[in-house]
Amino acid sequence: MVVGLGPGGAEGMTAGALEALGQAEVIVGYHVYIELIRDLIGSREVVSSGMTQELERCRQAVRLALSGKRVAVVSSGDPGVYGMAGLVLEVLEQAAPDSRLSVKIIPGVTAATAAAALLGAPLTHDFAVISLSDRLTPWDLIVRRLEMAARGDFVTVLYNPRSHGRQIQLRQAGEIFLKHRPSETPVGVVRNAGRDGEEVWVSNLQKFTGLPVDMLTTVIIGNSQTRILNGRLVTPRGYQT
Amino acid sequence: MVVGLGPGGAEGMTAGALEALGQAEVIVGYHVYIELIRDLIGSREVVSSGMTQELERCRQAVRLALSGKRVAVVSSGDPGVYGMAGLVLEVLEQAAPDSRLSVKIIPGVTAATAAAALLGAPLTHDFAVISLSDRLTPWDLIVRRLEMAARGDFVTVLYNPRSHGRQIQLRQAGEIFLKHRPSETPVGVVRNAGRDGEEVWVSNLQKFTGLPVDMLTTVIIGNSQTRILNGRLVTPRGYQT
Structure with a gap:
């Protein structure tokens, strides 16, 4: 099992x-x-x-x-x-x-939806899940996926966003999204979801890389529809409502 | 709550x-x-x-x-x-x-990972989640996301893939992926995951639209690395192993 x-x-x-x-x-x-x-x-x-x-x-x-x-x-x-x-x-x-x-x-509750629940409801519409770890995946493939996710207006969940040995990947990811989305696009960051020391930040595309993001952190980048309601991230279910 | x-x-x-x-x-x-x-x-x-x-x-x-x-x-x-x-x-x-x-x-276990667990391990690498329902989302936006997911070599999970009133969307989705991936690319289809009447099929990009896909079904389209091992879908964790 x-x-x-x-x-x-x-x-x-x-x-x-x-x-x-x-x-x-x-x-x-x-x-x-x-x-x-x-x-x-x-x-x-x-x-x-x-x-x-x-x-x-x-x-x-x-x-x-x-x-x-x-x-x-x-x-x-x-x-x-x-x-x-x-x-x-x-x-x-x-x-x-x-x-x-x-x-x-x-199966179990994955970090994407555990973090989303703490942030509000950022994943209520289509989303992409991308690991920033280039230990087993070429960085140019990860960059291509970030580009496609940004161009497709996917809400995007980043796993393994940053570690001691990998500092530049998260900044590059942020820069890719900044080419396609406004700097005030909401970004949620959750560290230690469901564990001791749980921390939740609501930030934006301009600022989120300054937060203490590490390997225990999940980052959720909003899409063009994601808003902050009462301090929580919400991506509406439909584009026609 | x-x-x-x-x-x-x-x-x-x-x-x-x-x-x-x-x-x-x-x-x-x-x-x-x-x-x-x-x-x-x-x-x-x-x-x-x-x-x-x-x-x-x-x-x-x-x-x-x-x-x-x-x-x-x-x-x-x-x-x-x-x-x-x-x-x-x-x-x-x-x-x-x-x-x-x-x-x-x-949070709870979402259909994507419940279906994946029954199929094997298709989501072990980056993936996209897309609903094919155009009730609240313009179809041209859904098409753009399908294109981006296909071009980014994302494993792709389709929610709400087909209903009585929506028959052509799934076929169009299949055609988009066929432009970017070989026809023998593994596709997993799970109906009623975790419920009475659970059904699991391992198919491919050429054939999967012929299965009895409905609103209770989750479809997982493999990427270029997804293989069938002992009848189960597996996407390896790394591209360098």
Whole structure:
């Protein structure tokens, strides 16, 4: 099983995710997420490791599952959105191409909609989701996607917007949108959605790159219709209302 | 409160959504969704109505809330993705611009990730979400977004893909993507995700419009990297692996 934990605490987890964790014999995950669900794990076997160890964790999980154990790989948010679901399926296919092992993926609340709910309702119309991490994706492809999202008037959600090692990408992203949208276009920024230290800012396209954006942050850039109502971001459902 | 019910049954609902429903004095929603949660409502007051009555339901909910009642407006999936969250905030702003009424939005698992989990892991890289309904959005804007999503190599999720009254939009969408992607590009189609009568098809760009796609269906069009592994759609996390 690949289990989405939602944005943070237990209140964001689905009943299906809780049930899947209850059934697992081994729980595999990034150590920070394992700590978030420590109370639910009890005395069961845990395989945890660091942030860049995703591939090795998936291999261990697949080995354990092929040996007959019921394994839950945990992933924050939704496991299919920049999460572990794809890697588990890829590793399984390489390790045992004809395996009949059943992999159940339990969806979760992804950071885009968790952040949107805290900001108001910025995603009520068409939107694009783009990761600014160029660790596994060429930067020129990411730039092309930012251009297309800006030109298509998509509300745009940025995952992995900035890290210690990646400072210029967010500024470049902002510049691309400034070519297509006014500088006062609303931008919402949420850090630690659903977790301790949650912070929510309503900003705009001119100013948002000055906020303390990091890897725990989700950025939502409004489109031409997004407005601020009572301090909250709202993109109307229709263009004809 | 605006509460996301997730894709269908109680197992897709978060603990936070269950808690919000438990606290509500009045529950407001589309009658089909009210039936899905009838067991959770008990004897409490319900305001339910039909599919095109969203605006009137929001007005009733806001009136009740301004009169002091604790109201939960329910919305399937995530209430911020083509859901009721935006409309509630808009109606409140019109009805009582200076109101201090607190509106809490409880996110849920949206159809895009619920469908993706059943198909495999098609959304593991950047994606766009587009509704094909031109009831409130000009069709030429929807076409522009489809073009931009296709040109940006976004995995693309189609909401509201086809209804009795809207038959040609899905075919046109398919034709736009066929200009930019090979006809064998994987396409996943999920009907009634998480509900009775759930159906999952793995198809391709040439053939998917022939499937029984309707308003209860979510369509996910793969990008240039999406593959079929053991019968499941997978978009790899990186372009450099």
